[in-house]
Amino acid sequence: MTDALWYFARGSGVVALVLLTIVVVLGIGSRSGRSVFGLPRFAVSLLHRNAALLAVVFLAGHVIGLLFDSYAQLRLFDLVVPFVGKYRPLWEGLGTVGFDLLVAIVVTSLLRNRLGAGVWRAVHWLAYLCWPVALLHGLGTGTDRGTWWLWTISLTCAGAVVAAVGWRVSPAFARFPARAERRVAPRLLEEASR
Amino acid sequence: MTRLHIDWTACDGRGLCTELLEEMLVEDEWGYPVSRDGTTEPVVPPPLEDAAKRAVDRCPMLALKLVRR
Amino acid sequence: MNSVLAAQTLLTAGDGGLDDHLSRYGRLPSLDGSQIVGLARDAELTGRGGGGFPMWRKLAAVAAAGTPAVVIANGAEGEPVSGKDRLLLTRKPHLVLDGLHLVALATGARAAHLYAPAALLPRLRESLAARGRAGLDKLPVTLTAAPDAFVSGEESAVASAIAGRGAVPADKRVRLVETGTLVQNVETLAHLALIARYGAGWFLSSGTFLATVSGAVARPSVVEARYGVPLGDLIGAAGGATENLRAVLVGGYHGGWVPADPALPVTREALAPFGAAPGAGVVVALPAHACGLVETAKITQYLAGQVAGQCGPCVNGLPRIAGTLADLAAGRPRPGLPGEAARLAALVTGRGACRHPDGTARLVLSAMRAFEADVAAHLNGRCLATGGRL
Ligand SMILES: Cc1cc2nc3c(=O)[nH]c(=O)nc-3n(C[C@H](O)[C@H](O)[C@H](O)COP(=O)(O)O)c2cc1C
Ligand code: SF4
Ligand code: SF4
Numbered sequence: 015m016t017d018a019l020w021y022f023a024r025g026s027g028v029v030a031l032v033l034l035t036i037v038v039v040l041g042i043g044s045r046s047g048r049s050v051f052g053l054p055r056f057a058v059s060l061l062h063r064n065a066a067l068l069a070v071v072f073l074a075g076h077v078i079g080l081l082f083d084s085y086a087q088l089r090l091f092d093l094v095v096p097f098v099g100k101y102r103p104l105w106e107g108l109g110t111v112g113f114d115l116l117v118a119i120v121v122t123s124l125l126r127n128r129l130g131a132g133v134w135r136a137v138h139w140l141a142y143l144c145w146p147v148a149l150l151h152g153l154g155t156g157t158d159r160g161t162w163w164l165w166t167i168s169l170t171c172a173g174a175v176v177a178a179v180g181w182r183v184s185p186a187f188a189r190f191p192a193r194a195e196r197r198v199a200p201r202l203l204e205e206a207s208r
Numbered sequence: 209m210t211r212l213h214i215d216w217t218a219c220d221g222r223g224l225c226t227e228l229l230e231e232m233l234v235e236d237e238w239g240y241p242v243s244r245d246g247t248t249e250p251v252v253p254p255p256l257e258d259a260a261k262r263a264v265d266r267c268p269m270l271a272l273k274l275v276r277r
Numbered sequence: 278m279n280s281v282l283a284a285q286t287l288l289t290a291g292d293g294g295l296d297d298h299l300s301r302y303g304r305l306p307s308l309d310g311s312q313i314v315g316l317a318r319d320a321e322l323t324g325r326g327g328g329g330f331p332m333w334r335k336l337a338a339v340a341a342a343g344t345p346a347v348v349i350a351n352g353a354e355g356e357p358v359s360g361k362d363r364l365l366l367t368r369k370p371h372l373v374l375d376g377l378h379l380v381a382l383a384t385g386a387r388a389a390h391l392y393a394p395a396a397l398l399p400r401l402r403e404s405l406a407a408r409g410r411a412g413l414d415k416l417p418v419t420l421t422a423a424p425d426a427f428v429s430g431e432e433s434a435v436a437s438a439i440a441g442r443g444a445v446p447a448d449k450r451v452r453l454v455e456t457g458t459l460v461q462n463v464e465t466l467a468h469l470a471l472i473a474r475y476g477a478g479w480f481l482s483s484g485t486f487l488a489t490v491s492g493a494v495a496r497p498s499v500v501e502a503r504y505g506v507p508l509g510d511l512i513g514a515a516g517g518a519t520e521n522l523r524a525v526l527v528g529g530y531h532g533g534w535v536p537a538d539p540a541l542p543v544t545r546e547a548l549a550p551f552g553a554a555p556g557a558g559v560v561v562a563l564p565a566h567a568c569g570l571v572e573t574a575k576i577t578q579y580l581a582g583q584v585a586g587q588c589g590p591c592v593n594g595l596p597r598i599a600g601t602l603a604d605l606a607a608g609r610p611r612p613g614l615p616g617e618a619a620r621l622a623a624l625v626t627g628r629g630a631c632r633h634p635d636g637t638a639r640l641v642l643s644a645m646r647a648f649e650a651d652v653a654a655h656l657n658g659r660c661l662a663t664g665g666r667l
Contacts, residue, residue: 044268047222047239056227059266131218131270190239193221194593199586201426202434203443215448216588217630236624240589248627273450 023079023086026072028167031152033069034116035171037062038145042178047189063123070120073113105155108147115144145175211249211275212260214241218271225272228263231256249275286485287467288501291368293400295407298371304413305375305473310340313383317469319477325486326351326430326462327531327557329545332469335454335461339384344457346384349439350377352393352463353423353430356529357579359559361487361499362463366397369467370404374418376466379473381416384459388419390439392430393463395422427530427583431631432460434585446585446631462557486555488543490515492562493522502543504555509539511560521565523662524647528556530576531636533643534569537562552643568662570651573644574599574606580637591634594625598641608655608667615652619645 040062043050050058080088085101092099094114097107122129122137153168181187212232221239232250233241243250252260252274264272291297308316318333339346350373354362366373374391381389391401398420408414421439423429429444436458438444453460464487472480486504488511491497495516502511508525512518522537533553541547548554563572581595598621605614622638629635645652654661 044222054227055222056224056262056266059224059268126270127265134270189223190221190237193238193589194596196220196589196592197586198443198445199426199584202424202429202445202585204424213450214628215450215630216590216628217446217448219589221589236590238589238593240593240628242590242624242628246623275450 019079019083020085023076023083026075026079027152028164030069030072030076031148031171032167033065033072034145034148035174037066037069038141038175039178040065041141042182045182046187066120066123070116073116077113102155105151108151108154112144112148112151115140115147119144142179209276210252210257210260211277212243212252212263213249213273213275215271215273218269219267220269220271222268224266224268225263228266229256229259231259249277286471286483286501287365287369287372287464287487288499293368293370293404295371295404295411295413298369299411302372302375302471302474305378305470308379308382308473310383310385313379313469313473314340316472316477317383320468320472320480320484322465322468322472322480322484324462325464325468325557326432326460327356327529329554329556332461332465335459336380336383338452338454339457339459342455342457345388346381346386346457346459347388347390347436347439348377348380348384348386348459349390349392349435349461350374350463350466351430351432351435351460352391352397353435353444354394355423355425355427355430356531356557356559357427358489358491358529358561359557360489361558363394363397364499365464365467365487366393366401370401371408372467372470373463374404374408374414375470375473376461376463376468377418378414378416379469380459380461380466384457386416386459389414389416390419390421391463392421392423392435392439394425398422427580428585428631428633431633433631435460445587446629446633448630486558488555488558488560490560490562492526492560493519493564493567494562495519505542505544507539508535508537508541508543508560511543512539512562515560518562519564523563523565523567524569525563526561526572527551527553527559529559529561530580531632531639532556532559533639534563534573534647535643536647552639552646566662568606568651568660569644569648570602570606570655571662573640573648574602577602577637577641580633580640584633585631588629588634590625590628594621594628594634595637597621598625598637602641602644605652605655608658608660610656610658614656615645 040058044058044062049055080086087100092110096110097103099106118137119141122134126134149168223235223239226233226235226241232244234244236242264274314333314336322332323329352362352366377389401420405418424444428434428446431446432453433447434444436453437447485501487499487501489499490511494512498515500514524534525537526532527535527548533551535551535553543555545554563569577599581599584591584595586592601618618641622641625634626638651661658667660667
């Protein structure tokens with residue numbers, strides 16, 4: 015029984031990491047305003063969202079599995095407060111950080127219409143922190159650490175995200191490079207700041 | 209009547225709405241939506257209301273709103 | 278009587294002081310809110326900030342908004358070729374403040390604001406202090422400086438500046454009046470102050486508007502006249518044209534070019550065929566030796582530089598329109614050039630948080646009509662105004 019739980023927890027953790035990678039890449043893709051992998055923009059955006067929700071499901075499986083696992087000795091408390099766990103507190107703590115960040119990102123996204131675009135976007139930037147934290151957590155903890163297959167998966171994920179971010183910051187990213195930047199004219203704010 | 213309102217201070221020309229509502233919107237040369245009928249707040253015909261709701265929901269900048277006037 | 282000089286009610290000499298004001302006009306009669314709305318309606322008082330919207334409708338909408346109302350006197354006068362609001366605030370600040378007091382009463386406002394260029398604020402502060410000493414206003418008036426920018430007087434920019442967020446126009450999904458905010462031009466308020474004293478009938482027969490007349494005239498100045506005044510009389514009141522005129526810009530940088538016809542009445546109806554309107558009363562006379570396309574290109578360049586920077590179609594479209602007009606003015610023909618200006622004008626219209634793109638488009642479209650022959654000549658490398666090759 016415990017073994018089954020342990021395998022389940024490990025497996026769902028890895029799947030969640032792969033899904034999160036897909037989410038980040040699709041997120042960057044939909045930010046570009048281009049069609050990605052031949053998909054229309056709205057499909058990229060929908061896939062981004064659905065992959066994120068699926069990642070949450072697997073992550074929940076990962077966490078629940080560990081809560082009931084006698085070896086990891088995860089407590090509910092550890093889901094909220096990082097680095098105080100009993101089992102490899104540093105690496106497990108990274109998992110907690112990643113989990114909390116993801117919860118924040120997903121919850122603000124679901125409540126986007128109520129929170130407003132400003133709050134939502136600010137929190138969404140945390141994705142760039144959430145993903146590497148999740149990757150490190152996977153590499154540093156768990157029974158599978160150091161196995162060739164986990165390294166392969168992790169490196170592939172890292173490669174995908176690095177490539178997407180590289181594209182994001184390159185001039186080729188914008189679909190309308192000639193488009194003028196939207197920025198409030200400073201002269202309108204002058205009196206207010208005095 | 210249901211109309212589609214675009215908050216131009218928010219729209220970043222990401223072009224999702226022009227795909228989801230291509231019956232009503234096209235992109236201008238900078239990627240910002242233009243209503244096909246040339247009006248500022250185009251009327252949403254009843255058969256397109258679901259598509260319009262989807263566009264409102266999926267706009268990454270929350271720039272779209274359905275208004276009744 | 279010459280309709281320009283009829284009843285100089287707003288511009289009569291005045292030192293701006295409260296004693297002068299009270300001896301000239303007396304105190305405001307005591308009126309209740311619905312009486313004030315009724316007076317504005319019966320007098321058919323329209324806004325003088327450019328839009329020409331009936332004031333009473335705005336008063337009624339703000340009063341009905343169901344939130345504590347805020348009233349704002351808009352003296353920003355961002356338009357560079359307008360000077361009437363500044364003159365009014367210098368010469369007759371108490372008429373404006375009376376008007377502000379009246380709209381506060383009409384809307385049940387909890388706060389009143391006067392928004393004006395920073396240079397005018399010290400004297401306005403004295404005016405307010407004098408009123409306080411005389412026990413005139415129950416509702417205190419807050420002064421706010423208007424940044425020196427074309428869009429700083431746009432109504433939602435005004436409301437934003439008052440709230441301390443900078444003079445930045447806002448989206449209008451919910452109309453400003455529905456939020457309980459009333460923004461009125463200072464001249465509109467001054468007229469209301471006179472209507473309260475002399476009645477709606479008086480205004481219908483003797484009410485005026487202020488016009489800022491400049492360009493090729495002997496004495497560029499602010500003149501007072503009645504709607505319907507022939508264009509020639511307005512220009513005459515500013516000392517007359519200094520030479521033959523090619524065209525006249527009416528309504529300011531968001532207005533339209535009309536022929537230099539002295540008999541043309543300055544009314545909404547008579548100007549509409551030219552895509553112009555009295556607007557905020559700006560009149561610029563273009564001399565015969567100047568090229569209307571060059572002038573329009575300059576104005577468009579200025580307007581493109583004054584965008585608030587928020588809305589994609591405006592931020593991208595206005596500089597493109599300006600570039601197109603610059604090419605036309607300089608006779609750099611490229612395929613489809615005149616049509617391009619009209620296409621872009623239509624493209625930006627209605628696609629901004631404020632009407633800055635609409636106003637710019639209006640000016641450009643009117644120039645394309647008024648200077649049609651010049652466009653054809655420029656495309657052939659000639660300029661009709663200078664008579665030479667481009
Ligand atoms: C770009 C732009 C600039 C404007 N600038 C002014 C201004 O400087 N002063 C003004 O009174 N109204 C200005 N307006 C008009 C205001 O939005 C508003 O209609 C007016 O202040 C309302 O007052 P009224 O109804 O008494 O005219 C501007 C409008 C636009 C679109
Ligand atoms: S989806 Fe939203 S941000 Fe994108 S173009 Fe349409 S309105 Fe603008
Ligand atoms: S329409 Fe233009 S001027 Fe008006 S708010 Fe938008 S960017 Fe600014």
